[in-house]
Amino acid sequence: xxxxxxxxxxxxxxxxxxxxxxxxxxxxxxxxxxxxxxxxxxxxxxxxxxxxxxxxxxxxxxxxxxxxxxxxxxxxxxxxxxxxxxxxxxxxxxxxxxxxxxxxxxxxxxxxxxxxxxxxxxxxxxxxxxxxxxxxxxxxxxxxxxxxxxxxxxxxxxxxxxxxxxxxxxxxxxxxxxxxxxxxxxxxxxxxxxxxxxxxxxxxxxxxxxxxxxxxxxxxxxxxxxxxxxxxxxxxxxxxxxxxxxxxxx
Amino acid sequence: xxxxxxxxxxxxxxxxxxxxxxxxxxxxxxxxxxxxxxxxxxxxxxxxxxxxxxxxxxxxxxxxxxxxxxxxxxxxxxxxxxxxxxxxxxxxxxxxxxxxxxxxxxxxxxxxxxxxxxxxxxxxxxxxxxxxxxxxxxxxxxxxxxxxxxxxxxxxxxxxxxxxxxxxxxxxxxxxxxxxxxxxxxxxxxxxxxxxxxxxxxxxxxxxxxxxxxxxxxxxxxxxxxxxxxxxxxxxxxxxxxxxxxxxxx
Numbered sequence: 001x002x003x004x005x006x007x008x009x010x011x012x013x014x015x016x017x018x019x020x021x022x023x024x025x026x027x028x029x030x031x032x033x034x035x036x037x038x039x040x041x042x043x044x045x046x047x048x049x050x051x052x053x054x055x056x057x058x059x060x061x062x063x064x065x066x067x068x069x070x071x072x073x074x075x076x077x078x079x080x081x082x083x084x085x086x087x088x089x090x091x092x093x094x095x096x097x098x099x100x101x102x103x104x105x106x107x108x109x110x111x112x113x114x115x116x117x118x119x120x121x122x123x124x125x126x127x128x129x130x131x132x133x134x135x136x137x138x139x140x141x142x143x144x145x146x147x148x149x150x151x152x153x154x155x156x157x158x159x160x161x162x163x164x165x166x167x168x169x170x171x172x173x174x175x176x177x178x179x180x181x182x183x184x185x186x187x188x189x190x191x192x193x194x195x196x197x198x199x200x201x202x203x204x205x206x207x208x209x210x211x212x213x214x215x216x217x218x219x220x221x222x223x224x225x226x227x228x229x230x231x232x233x234x235x236x237x238x239x240x241x242x243x244x245x246x247x248x249x250x
Numbered sequence: 251x252x253x254x255x256x257x258x259x260x261x262x263x264x265x266x267x268x269x270x271x272x273x274x275x276x277x278x279x280x281x282x283x284x285x286x287x288x289x290x291x292x293x294x295x296x297x298x299x300x301x302x303x304x305x306x307x308x309x310x311x312x313x314x315x316x317x318x319x320x321x322x323x324x325x326x327x328x329x330x331x332x333x334x335x336x337x338x339x340x341x342x343x344x345x346x347x348x349x350x351x352x353x354x355x356x357x358x359x360x361x362x363x364x365x366x367x368x369x370x371x372x373x374x375x376x377x378x379x380x381x382x383x384x385x386x387x388x389x390x391x392x393x394x395x396x397x398x399x400x401x402x403x404x405x406x407x408x409x410x411x412x413x414x415x416x417x418x419x420x421x422x423x424x425x426x427x428x429x430x431x432x433x434x435x436x437x438x439x440x441x442x443x444x445x446x447x448x449x450x451x452x453x454x455x456x457x458x459x460x461x462x463x464x465x466x467x468x469x470x471x472x473x474x475x476x477x478x479x480x481x482x483x484x485x486x487x488x489x490x491x492x493x494x495x496x497x498x499x500x
Contacts, residue, residue, distance in 0.1 A: 071337065075328035078321070078344065079400065084361060087321065088348050091341065094328065095352070098338050102345070105353050111334060150329065 017218035035232045036166040040239035041248045047173040049181025058246040060118050061133035067114045069142045071097040073149040081154040113192035120189020137241025141234045159211045159224045160231045164204035168197045267468035285482045286416040290489035291498045297423040299431025308496040310368050311383035317364045319392045321347040323399040331404040363442035370439020387491025391484045409461045409474045410481045414454035421446045
């Protein structure tokens with residue numbers, strides 16, 4: 001996607017071209033996974049067990065800003081979407097992150113689970129919640145994502161969630177490697193990753209089916225690929241900012 | 251509240267004045283109920299049993315546009331609000347209107363209940379959902395409310411929900427009078443009003459406590475009264491537009 005300030009420029013419409021088949025289009029979306037932050041040196045270091053306590057803590061504290069932005073972003077999708085069926089499904093994401101109390105059922109939610117992760121790596125709740133550790137590069141990247149979801153058509157915001165295609169793998173890496181390499185972390189703190197493996201699968205099922213059904217012309221499909229690239233850039237840039245602040249092995 | 255296009259003008263700050271006590275402020279908010287649409291001739295006609303079938307149907311079909319705007323408006327509040335405790339309470343309003351399916355519990359929601367009301371007064375779902383009956387005056391009023399909630403600080407949007415102070419009474423009027431006067435309406439269709447009596451009470455409990463706690467200086471309290479006036483105007487204008495279209499006894 002072009003930088004936002006360039007998007008207002010008039011562009012000549014792309015020449016009409018036939019859309020890819022859903023299978024071809026899905027393959028192209030999945031292909032973009034090569035730019036997922038699972039390949040970023042900071043993540044490779046983290047999940048390879050070579051991070052110091054400070055590097056783990058820095059990641060958890062910075063990533064918290066992304067965690068709290070997600071329900072805000074999802075509420076923006078809801079607020080832009082007039083389709084009650086989509087809303088009824090999408091609101092589940094907000095409940096997952098914020099938690100809920102409904103008809104006697106209580107769920108503390110993903111943001112709370114993240115705070116427990118933070119405590120288990122030796123951060124205080126206070127220093128995480130007040131965002132003192134959040135690097136400006138992380139903040140600007142996350143804000144770009146929220147602003148995109150606020151201003152883009154909701155269908156594009158749905159498409160931008162497709163990095164979830166690649167999320168179960170990165171969570172499984174953490175679950176497989178962290179307990180072995182970081183014995184100083186209370187394993188109870190890793191529950192967030194466990195819950196996200198299945199939730200990300202459920203969420204992306206809708207996001208992918210919707211994207212394949214909605215982006216059907218070639219121009220729309222190329223736009224969808226650009227949007228996915230933008231979201232991959234958001235995650236990559238977060239890792240860049242953390243690598244710059246906390247260091248990364250050469 | 252001033253018309254939106256005048257609000258960008260610079261204003262000299264009002265002279266400092268002490269805030270009213272919470273009890274005084276609450277009395278002033280409640281006093282505004284004299285401009286609630288319960289007193290509008292169209293509502294007086296409706297709830298007094300003097301409306302024709304066309305006037306009842308016109309009201310139900312037009313008011314549907316307000317019903318579907320409410321979860322959009324509430325999602326805008328969510329999206330503007332960084333406080334997870336407030337969000338966890340506020341999301342309940344979206345679930346109430348859109349319905350939900352969660353841990354085996356299913357609620358069809360208020361918008362669906364409204365569609366059942368529509369059917370019970372002899373409208374088809376289709377002619378309600380496609381908004382063909384919605385008068386431009388109704389649309390612009392509802393849109394003004396949604397746009398306010400999107401752009402105002404979330405605290406002001408919470409304050410704008412305070413017309414719920416007066417809502418249980420208008421729903422109780424409907425429940426008391428409609429079955430007697432409009433025997434042609436399937437009483438099953440009136441369940442929406444029944445559910446809103448308790449939900450509006452629960453909702454306004456938070457909205458009022460929050461407004462009393464948050465708007466504490468005299469200038470802020472006057473702003474809150476302006477916001478409530480704006481919201482009362484939205485509802486009143488909807489009735490005006492319906493009266494103009496469907497007629498009202500002189």
